[in-house]
Each structure stands twice: as C-alpha cells, then as structure tokens.
Amino acid sequence: MDKPRGIPIVISSPSGGGKTSIYVELAQRHTEFFYSVSATTRPRRAGEENGVQYHFLDEAEFMRRRTAGDFLETARVHGHWYGTPRGPLERALGRGKDVVLDVDVQGGDSIRRVYGDEALLIFVVPPNLATLRERLVRRRSEEPALVERRMANALDELRRAPEYDYIVVNDDLRRAVDEVEAVITAEHLRSSRLAGILDERFPELGEG
Numbered sequence: 001m002d003k004p005r006g007i008p009i010v011i012s013s014p015s016g017g018g019k020t021s022i023y024v025e026l027a028q029r030h031t032e033f034f035y036s037v038s039a040t041t042r043p044r045r046a047g048e049e050n051g052v053q054y055h056f057l058d059e060a061e062f063m064r065r066r067t068a069g070d071f072l073e074t075a076r077v078h079g080h081w082y083g084t085p086r087g088p089l090e091r092a093l094g095r096g097k098d099v100v101l102d103v104d105v106q107g108g109d110s111i112r113r114v115y116g117d118e119a120l121l122i123f124v125v126p127p128n129l130a131t132l133r134e135r136l137v138r139r140r141s142e143e144p145a146l147v148e149r150r151m152a153n154a155l156d157e158l159r160r161a162p163e164y165d166y167i168v169v170n171d172d173l174r175r176a177v178d179e180v181e182a183v184i185t186a187e188h189l190r191s192s193r194l195a196g197i198l199d200e201r202f203p204e205l206g207e208g
C-alpha cells in the first residue's frame, strides 16, 4: 500500500497561551514530524535566528513571494505579515510526514479551507486570563501597550476556539503535550484515513 499522506496539524493559541513551549517539547519528542517555518515581516527578537523560528523578510520580499504564490496562506497578525511557505509543506505531506504548523486563527481557518477534514486543528488555551496576562508581562520583549493589544487579541482568538477540532488546556506542560500526542495518534486511526488497510489485511472481504 502507498504510504498515506501526512497530516497537516495546526496548533494555535493566543500569544502567551503557552503554545511555544508545547511546540518545543513536541519537537523534542517527535523529530519525525516536519515543523513548518513561516515567513514574517516582524523584526527578529533576541535569540531568534533567520530560518529557524522564522524566515525574516522585508515587506517588499514578502509581497513578492506572496504574489508569486509561494505561500499557502498569509495573514496580518499584530501589525506584521506572516505566511506559510507552500513547497516544503506539500513535499513533506507527500512523503507521508505529519506537518506541524504554528499559525494564528486566520491561518487555522485557511488550512481548514485548503485541506478540509484532512487537517487536524488543535487550539491551546491558557488556564485563565490572569495567567495569560502574567505570561505576557513576564516576556521582556513586550511593551505594556503591546501587552494590552495582545490581551484584546487573545479574547478575539479564544472566541474562535470552537472552530478547532480539539482544545488542550495548558496548565501543565507535560500533560498538555501528552494530550496533543493522543489527539495526533487518534487522528491517524480514523477509518477515513485507513480506507486501504481493511482490503490489505483482509483480502477475503472482497471475495464475498
């Protein structure tokens, strides 16, 4: 049987929702997944490396690539452009690799439109808003005005959580990652993805 296509796995959360730590832990546990690296026009933060967390582009180059159709989806988030490069993602899915995408709710919506039920959408939520605010304030890269903007944004994003397939509450990192793993495992076992497996294992079924 041909290797089944990989699953596009979207992990979204409001910023400060703890998604990055989940992402890092997942990447440690699962080196076999392909982690999509987005392009962005946002300035690089301390410790970030071009090509690792993001491909950092100026606006002209981002727009050039967008017009050329290089992105599967693009969105403006917190005043900057973000885009998912199409080629690497499509090639990984074709090789049967699951692809993990860290995108916002607009990105989740686009991925759902492109891949339909083939995509798995997971929304990570913080335990409550007070924790979210604490996490945002603790991030030294965020100015106070930015914290308020991100809090308002977070509420808008949280309202869209029901559009996702699963919701994971991130109060304990290891448990949250266990839950993400459980959801991915279950997704692989969907009967719709395993159409060929019955025929392959039970050829007798075709004879009756």
Ligand code: 5GP
Pocket: 012, 013, 014, 015, 038, 039, 042, 073, 074, 075, 077, 078, 082, 083, 084, 102, 103, 104, 105, 106, 107, 108
């Ligand atoms: P940050 O700038 O803090 O790394 O990310 C800000 C937001 O942009 C996060 O919610 C992140 O998930 C989202 N984001 C990152 N890359 C992409 C992308 O390629 N497309 C979309 N739609 N959102 C993205």
